[in-house]
Amino acid sequence: MLAPTDPRPKAIAVLPFLNLSSDNENEYFSDGLTEEIIHALGKVKGMSVVARTSVFQFKGRAYDIRKLGEQLNVQTVLEGSVRKAGERLRITAQLINVLDGYHLWSETYERKMEDVFAVQEEISNAIVNALKPFCQEEPAVVRRASENLEAYHLFLKGRFHNRKRTEDGLKRAIEFFHQATEIDPNHAAAYAGLAESFSLLAHKGLFWPREVMPKARTAALKAIALDGQVSEAHMALGFVKSVYEWKWEKAECHYQQALQVASYGNAEAHHWYSSDYLAPLGRLDEALEQMLHAQFVDPLSHLINSSLGFVLIMRREYDQTIDHYRKCLELDPSYYHFYTGLGRAYAQKGMLAKALEHFLKGKELSGHLPYITGIIAHCHAMMGRFSRAEKLLAELLLLARQRYIPSTTLALVYSGLNNRDEAFRWLERAFAERECSLVYLNVYPTYDNLRQDPRFHDLVHRIGFPSAPPVRLA
Template sequence: MIGQTISHYHILEKLGEGGMGIVYKAEDLKLKRTVALKFLPADLTRDEEAKTRFVHEAQAASALQHPNICTIHDIDETVDHQLFIVMDWYDGQTLKEKIAGGPLKTEEATSDTIQIAQGLQQAHEKGIVHRDIKPANIIITNDGVAKILDFGLAKLAGGAKLTRTGSTVGTAAYMSPEQARGLDVDLRTDIWSLGVVLFEMLTGKLPFRGEHEAAMLYSIVHEEPQPISSLLSDVPPDIKLSITNMLQKEPGERFQHMRELLSQLGAIKKKDEAESEKPLPSIAVLPFVNMSADPENEYFSDGLSEEIISALSKLESLHVTARTSAFRFRGKELDIREIGKQLNVSTVLEGSVRRAGNKLRVTAQLINVADGYHLWSERYDRELEDLFAIQDEISLAIVDKLKVRLLGADKARLAKRYTENFEVYDLYLKGRYELSRLTEEGIKRSLDYFQQAIQKDPNFALAYVGMASVYNVHAIVGQFSSNETMPRAKSELLKALKLDESLAEAHAWLGEVHLQYEWDWSSAEREFKRAIELKPNSPEAHQFYADYLIVTGSMEQASIEIARARDLDPLSTIPNTILAYQLYVLRQFDQVIEHCRKMLKTEPSFLLQLHLWRALRQQNRLSEALAECKKLFTLFISREVAEAMKCVDDESGYKGAVRAAAKKLVDLSTQRYISPYLIATLFAHAEDDNKTLQWLEKAHEERDMVLYSIGVDPDLDRVRSSPRFTALLKKIGLEQ
């Protein structure tokens, strides 16, 4: 049927199939809109009861006009007398598909239930009982709107019966007891079914169990539902009460009208919204002081601090300052109140570590920023092997003292261990410490430590992420080309995720590989979103996603992600470079210059220096642009390039200087890796369009990790209309 035109509807694709209908996506050729067509299966066209029920569905649903009920436009039949209903098509997924991705958060499940209940309330007011409420019959649009589908089994007040006395209609798992017994039903059967749906949204499981339909029906009629608290430890009492009421065996003991349920759920939602308006508890974990006799043990004290940060960062209901900002206070004798002010947190955790042989002493203090009061403190005298337990105890103590609400599997995530082998973990901490130094020797040593950890425990997922981080750093600092580093990084990340799918860092970096190397836009977005879901306090995940949103033109959402990253890592330059990049892409060059100069006063940054130079050139402030360009090459790339720029005659000016820089980089590229995209940028500034395109094509050939940004880069506006540029865009999956 796909590709056929029936009446004035051109059928595009099949959406789904059930016992009472086959649904297709189609184009309405008259009104130029997308619709869904539901056909009565061919084998039922001679079944008068089936035909009557099909027409009945169209009549029932078309009588209802509500934002949470699918809109019916028409009913018609083909030349061979096959009936079909024309209805709205919605871009989204069924609630069944949504639940398959994992249990919903309480707030989301409550919101969806309220919308479904609102649609059902209107149906009930019109004397219509749905009788087949289940996740497969509910669409959640991409805008978050719930739409009730399939009124094929609906019961109309005063209408003729379409089922024989004593027969059952509906889907077994969602039937009410009276429905399962073949008794007459009223609106309270929909209340029961919605209770089952809400239970399933929250837990991912059904309240009644049975290996086959008869066993399921027996359980519904005779057994009590599974206690929701046995599946969900933190279910709010009000939600638990609502579900208990909805799943009462006797209809008279349930909510009697949908408006009663809506009143209860509305009160719960208001309470949740009031709670969400309160500021989240917040904490900065300062680097623990190394009190050991050996200063080389600093990697160990740093590692303990980082692991606590990492564990706490998984909690959505706690604001955790990133390592980059928290570690700025290493060795500084500052008042806690000043630290709290700079990091915008209400509490600070500080501590010390003394390691002697196999003995370990750890002290930790949780301090209230407002008054310096110690909310909690503890000293641990343990064996080295007890480090994991110490980390868990400190994290759980913080959660307890700050009254952080743990949701779903939060407690398990908080205390998760990736290896039980302390020697392996120690090697991993050494690798992380060496990598954080960002020296050539440190990067080499970190790779060696991660490899040793994997040799001793091949199932230690974090070590594979560490390996991938090394390859990514090689690419970022320009030591090697993307072709040399990105496939290796991807291989390590996939190994890590095969061992543990819940590693947010692995998802975030895999997203970068998809974006910067493979130009796989949809996969990149999926990985960034998954990383944020797993670790809401990860500034890297928010930064990476913001970068993706900028190059794909979603500026409003990008601003939200940048703000979140800056909030989590207030003293880091990295989220500020993303902000500068966004402003540059938006052509707000004055703001770029102001922002970059302000940030560069605190510390040097390659990307901030790069954006400053380019923004000045865009404003035709060429002498300033030239000075900043020379500074960029002197500080971060090659003094030889800066010297080559100085040797150019004053008469050739800015264009001559950047052309000289480009030519010098071309010479250097025969000796070591130089980004073709950087060379293309310099030729663009020299207004040499042919060379610009030549080096952009070279960047594509080498899969330069900056090429993904060509669609929005103002430096390339001169060549944007060139067919060669258009061809490049298509090659990386972009259009003009």
């Protein structure tokens, strides 16, 4: 995989705290404690903290501490466990030097649940003291999402389900975040969680954008009104402003604000700024720079590595894209996005048989997502297998009567079948719905065969893209 070559500063990985409670339902709490410590340490100047997505790759897995240090490029690792019994907590934590495996510090905390915030602060302070020569300031006081413990637990449950990034997970996250705001109407982080969850339902093509994006905007604005330092709220609002409202200047303001207030370990701010603002506008050098920074902070993130390949495709760097995705598959051969990304690169190089092979594997691993069916149909059409493409198209049209299917997916198939009138009819429907993927119209190579049509230029003009570098045609 691509990666920056700058040496990493004194770095730490906070591994997922083990849930030793008798109730597996308490896993949300141990995961939440891990994230809170990552966030607190990420605010310390001079300390480099690996983002949550990469460290959570090791959850529930046996590992060699030295190999883990090499893989994450860190010198120290924090391990811990949580045992919750009623309102009592027993939290253990140990800081380990990956070079020799020796403990730099360890502690056990026996507290009441109401003291959980104080414990988070004590652990963060203890780590900074152990690494004092490398830290330029004391850790910030842990920002308390809510003083209400019931609301705090509901928030942690919402975040736990939000991280699953599935339709069911996002729906459950919305339920928990909403309950948290009902108990504590001043819970800014819960409103930010609502905004992100609603946004992801649209981003993943699971719900009509007009149904969920206004809810995302309302929740993000509420979060910012309560606390302008919540980076996730600015990210969500930047996303709404860019891919839904097409208000590009306002979108950049919120993305920049998210970057300014985010902790070091928050790679997502750099990721979304790259993927959903810079790349659609054709600012591909900046997009690559931001995505590489996100990968540097969160090197094992499936989402970030997948999106890095996406940026490379938009840059028409297909050989580099293929090399990147091959290395991604060496790390995890079960993630469907790596296969579909590799397939897209092969398709752009005219290697359609290899592209189809990877698309089919990606569809199988994804649970048969409809948009991948559209990619496969387009590939068949490009191979001259029009009857197969039309059969898959008919299946998608039938499915669209039962659930939301992105109009851009259907436009892609018609484009492959050289039916430009139908392709533009579905693109117009995507425009009316303000589908998220439409913002890549000006940069994504799949649309190259439509670029000379006056209807294409009219559509681009109506989306209102600012001036951008010209697209480099393959």
